[in-house]
Amino acid sequence: MKKIAILGTGGVGQTYASKFIALGYDVMVGTRNVSEKLASTSKDGYGNPPFSEWFAANKTVRLGTFKEASAFGEIILNATQGGSSINALKSADLKNLNGKILIDIANPLDFSHGMPPSLIPGLSNTNSLGEEIQKSFPDVKVVKTLNTMWCGLMVNPAMINDGDHNAFLSGNDADAKEKVKEILKSFGWLDKNIFDLGDISSARGTEMYLPLWLRIFGATNNGAFNIKIVS
Amino acid sequence: MKKIAILGTGGVGQTYASKFIALGYDVMVGTRNVSEKLASTSKDGYGNPPFSEWFAANKTVRLGTFKEASAFGEIILNATQGGSSINALKSADLKNLNGKILIDIANPLDFSHGMPPSLIPGLSNTNSLGEEIQKSFPDVKVVKTLNTMWCGLMVNPAMINDGDHNAFLSGNDADAKEKVKEILKSFGWLDKNIFDLGDISSARGTEMYLPLWLRIFGATNNGAFNIKIVS
Numbered sequence: 001m002k003k004i005a006i007l008g009t010g011g012v013g014q015t016y017a018s019k020f021i022a023l024g025y026d027v028m029v030g031t032r033n034v035s036e037k038l039a040s041t042s043k044d045g046y047g048n049p050p051f052s053e054w055f056a057a058n059k060t061v062r063l064g065t066f067k068e069a070s071a072f073g074e075i076i077l078n079a080t081q082g083g084s085s086i087n088a089l090k091s092a093d094l095k096n097l098n099g100k101i102l103i104d105i106a107n108p109l110d111f112s113h114g115m116p117p118s119l120i121p122g123l124s125n126t127n128s129l130g131e132e133i134q135k136s137f138p139d140v141k142v143v144k145t146l147n148t149m150w151c152g153l154m155v156n157p158a159m160i161n162d163g164d165h166n167a168f169l170s171g172n173d174a175d176a177k178e179k180v181k182e183i184l185k186s187f188g189w190l191d192k193n194i195f196d197l198g199d200i201s202s203a204r205g206t207e208m209y210l211p212l213w214l215r216i217f218g219a220t221n222n223g224a225f226n227i228k229i230v231s
Numbered sequence: 232m233k234k235i236a237i238l239g240t241g242g243v244g245q246t247y248a249s250k251f252i253a254l255g256y257d258v259m260v261g262t263r264n265v266s267e268k269l270a271s272t273s274k275d276g277y278g279n280p281p282f283s284e285w286f287a288a289n290k291t292v293r294l295g296t297f298k299e300a301s302a303f304g305e306i307i308l309n310a311t312q313g314g315s316s317i318n319a320l321k322s323a324d325l326k327n328l329n330g331k332i333l334i335d336i337a338n339p340l341d342f343s344h345g346m347p348p349s350l351i352p353g354l355s356n357t358n359s360l361g362e363e364i365q366k367s368f369p370d371v372k373v374v375k376t377l378n379t380m381w382c383g384l385m386v387n388p389a390m391i392n393d394g395d396h397n398a399f400l401s402g403n404d405a406d407a408k409e410k411v412k413e414i415l416k417s418f419g420w421l422d423k424n425i426f427d428l429g430d431i432s433s434a435r436g437t438e439m440y441l442p443l444w445l446r447i448f449g450a451t452n453n454g455a456f457n458i459k460i461v462s
Contacts, residue, residue: 113357118356118357118435119356119439121352121356124356125349125350125352125355125356125442126344126349160461160462161461161462164461165461168443195447195450196450197446197447197449197450198446198449198450202446202449204349204442204446205442205443205444205445205446205447206443208350208439208440208441208442208443209439209440209442209443210439211356211435211436211439211440212399212436212437212439212440213436214436215428215429215433215435215436216426216428216436216460218428218429218433219426219427219428219429220462222462224462225460225461225462226460226461226462227458227459227460227461228458228459228460228461229447229456229457229458229459230391230392230395230396230456230457230458230459231391231392231451231453231455231456231457
């Protein structure tokens with residue numbers, strides 16, 4: 001059974017964990033502090049129930065520290081908040097990450113200027129979260145993908161427009177991108193709609209799309225949308 | 232006959248001038264220095280012929296300084312390079328701009344870090360060119376639109392996908408946005424595809440989409456594409 005680590009216990013991490021379980025993976029979710037996470041009874045920033053409730057209802061999912069989850073996973077998925085991703089990965093230890101594929105779906109959102117969020121200055125425009133992770137962990141195969149939409153669509157593209165809309169891939173390792181593409185196809189993404197933008201620096205493009213996504217969402221109050229490239 | 236000023240003599244300005252002439256407008260193109268512009272025999276940065284050649288072939292178009300064109304136009308269209316837009320508008324004089332609709336299609340591209348360009352730091356993320364123009368000229372009705380695609384598509388959306396793809400509007404003045412929407416419809420934009428994102432701060436969204444546009448263009452070498460929102 002393929003083992004995957006999902007770093008981050010929020011709604012996005014939960015969505016991926018459930019999807020990978022449904023696809024037959026062995027899943028460990030990683031968090032900073034396991035006992036704190038399980039003891040917390042407060043809702044998250046989006047009004048979702050505490051993680052412990054979801055965890056109790058999903059008994060086949062394992063839970064560990066960032067380090068334990070990364071040691072467990074043959075593939076790592078970064079579903080932490082963009083501003084915390086580098087620290088989360090540092091606490092996972094290089095030896096648990098090196099040589100592995102790291103699927104990065106996070107965005108470097110900056111909530112310090114109010115809503116809608118902007119992007120963290122040092123992680124945008126002439127840099128990106130995807131690139132910063134790759135620079136910080138040069139022996140990890142970082143593939144940026146799926147960060148351009150609501151998590152429900154990431155793992156279930158058929159929910160809208162018969163699944164006919166686009167996902168993007170950015171990364172330096174062609175073989176890693178091919179393997180991630182296969183995972184996307186297992187979610188229901190159509191081969192023709194998975195757009196390879198190039199090396200990891202192209203993550204600037206998909207991350208900087210977020211402000212437009214947030215404005216469209218703000219105008220419609222519906223997150224179940226995506227873009228389709230037409231020509 | 233409706234009078235329009237187009238600030239900027241590059242390929243984008245020429246495309247708009249030709250389109251507005253074809254639609255029956257009286258058009259004056261504005262430039263920094265008329266005699267210098269007509270005397271120049273060098274190709275532009277994209278390899279296009281000098282402006283004087285285009286101007287000689289389009290005899291119904293008027294040419295003036297930024298100030299003359301702005302005094303002439305009942306509507307102003309900003310097709311200057313984003314990094315020069317504020318200075319171009321300052322040289323047009325407030326009395327020639329105040330109370331008028333300014334259609335801003337420019338992007339604050341920063342070529343100083345090589346290709347593809349990034350965005351000018353002070354005009355992105357927590358600001359935008361559209362907002363900066365509105366703040367600098369508070370009595371002008373700034374409407375940001377069409378900056379998310381190649382200029383050929385801006386004025387001829389039917390060129391791809393039967394015209395079924397999206398344009399965005401950002402601006403503080405509802406009546407001005409309605410009037411600009413009518414202009415877009417005269418270009419062939421479908422009412423259902425003109426997406427009002429909200430006030431001028433939403434220009435951050437469309438301008439920050441440019442890095443993704445540039446990466447898609449870089450991967451396909453085809454600028455005749457656009458995005459369609461599907462849900």
